[in-house]
Amino acid sequence: MSSTLKDIAEKTGVSVSTVSRVLHDNSKKYKISEETQEKVKQAAKDMGYRINTLARGLRLQKTFEIGLIVPDIANPFFSAVIKSLAGELRKGGYNFIVYDTDEDISLERSAIKSLLEKRVDGLIIASVGQEFSHIQKVRDANIPLVMIDRCFDSLDIDSVSVDNVKGSLFAVNHLIKEGHTRIAFIQGLPGTYANETRLQGYKQALHDAGIAVDEHLIVGDDFRSLNGYLETKHLLKLSAPPTAIFTAGDLIALGSLEACRENGVRIPHDLSLVTFDDPIFTSYLSPALTAIEQPITKMTEMAAAMLYRRMRNPNDERRKVLLEPKLNVRNSVARLSTLTNITHITKLEK
Amino acid sequence: MSSTLKDIAEKTGVSVSTVSRVLHDNSKKYKISEETQEKVKQAAKDMGYRINTLARGLRLQKTFEIGLIVPDIANPFFSAVIKSLAGELRKGGYNFIVYDTDEDISLERSAIKSLLEKRVDGLIIASVGQEFSHIQKVRDANIPLVMIDRCFDSLDIDSVSVDNVKGSLFAVNHLIKEGHTRIAFIQGLPGTYANETRLQGYKQALHDAGIAVDEHLIVGDDFRSLNGYLETKHLLKLSAPPTAIFTAGDLIALGSLEACRENGVRIPHDLSLVTFDDPIFTSYLSPALTAIEQPITKMTEMAAAMLYRRMRNPNDERRKVLLEPKLNVRNSVARLSTLTNITHITKLEK
């Protein structure tokens, strides 16, 4: 179907080299005559020439492809990241290939393997977390790599993420300021960077306010909505239920909302809710959720910039960037007086 | 860094062919001795061998990659489609590469170009719509191709999409049954398959019920949320505003919700709302939205199956599959009596 340089060379009676230079070089460097250029270009058009990037990549040892690995494409946060990154990389002349690991570390490993086999020029990874030997290998193989959103403190790798500790502090302090003391935390996947740092911020906020951490109020094990649903049901059944819940991610919050609605628990009247992440729909929820927003555009701009830098200078010192999160106050948190707190508890115990 | 077959051959003292056969063939066919196999495999592991898919693809004229093109990754509907398709294709031994066209036909063209240059084995396209000469070219070049969600009636190409006309009928009939007659339609991008078919269903439902189509109630030009916001504001200002709005997509509905909230219009009390698409969060919105659900899993299963079939038998007759949509009734539609209708209008005119 698709013709090759050789086909065009035969048709026009010049050599393959010349055709290549006309079509892909800035052919001035080789001073091809106008006449030849025209002839070749015309033939290329007529014959529907289409460069073969496999051959080119093989020869050049460069593919102009960046690999991108995320834990969950369907998570609005990550789909926003992908979209934004796509634009960013296109500007730089790069294409990219996305892999979704479904929060599964073994899929993450095989995604990395696939991408390296494709000889991508660089990698941007939002890792599942938990474990990083496979990522260290990429680093050691000197393949340009930037971690985004999820990273490893103990690993010397370029990374850009939001200051999760600070985000949790914003969220929990807000709740405390509104009079809450029994604040539950529904976690995401334990052992992951995002989760551990968010948990750390949660604990620190309580600690700073002189509130004891109650381990019964720290629940959950997954960033998906089912986890939020189940754990909220569980929390509501506690003999001393929380007056507020802080969720580690947007999907968890959705699950939590569903559980509340099923149980007739009104937010914020009966229970306050704050969540990490702030996708487009939070402000349309019932009620509009108070949430921690991450600066996605800034994140992807920085990630792309860092990757370019690393591709140019493989041996610069590595950097870890922490960006500032933002608290968006909406209508899911109620001010708590001791009185309403008590009636609230009694009501739930019915 | 990464070693090649040649490196391993030199190290182990056998030929490149043998190494290749051990590592990639089911090496029984060539009866390589156990001893050699062990030696080669060990060396491969030691030297960190990693196949070069560029070289392999070049030689085999097959890449095991499928290209996927969607109009908007960040649209929950499409991110669900991508996710689902990823799993489906993985099962078949294929990887895939996604391009986001941002609802821009020129980006769609260049996405196709890129993917063909990468020599993907097949293409799945959710086209922006509007125009299809570039798609016809793919077809004519005999590259396996399936259209998903968005397709062209006049083009003989495998496609799978939901029955949009029927979806609109479900939605609008539901509104009519609840007593609505002034029903507005906020469109997506005009000229696209999804939009035109949904519009057609809208008109047909009104027609079947003997309600005249009022062109003033057909507004909008884009599938994004800003469109929903602006057009809703516009509709609310009409001297005879609608009692119900049907939106052509989920993001439009979000924008519509925002406009209503800003204007103090309560849903469903003051205005009823139904939308096409039913992403995870619709049931958590305020109020939970009555929506038309598309069978995403079935769509992607069929798309993958059709693509495999086309890759095997390039000349089978082409098929167009229409899947059944589903109406999910929630709380965004109110039953309308003439009386409330009037008070409603008066209120809005304040």
Add this chain to the structure above:
DNA sequence: CTAGGTTGTGCAAACGATTGCATGATAAAT
């Protein structure tokens, strides 16, 4: 008239893998 420069083009190797067709070495059969 010759040394040296410019212009326009081609040769051939290289990138890394695959595979049909030998081939040489044993083993089995006549």
Add this chain to the structure above:
DNA sequence: ATTTATCATGCAATCGTTTGCACAACCTAG
């Protein structure tokens, strides 16, 4: 002892591009 299978492996071409080097033809300056 000779033919015939079977086994294990190697040779070399091929996929489509890129690019350093060579070279022929012409021009220019001394």
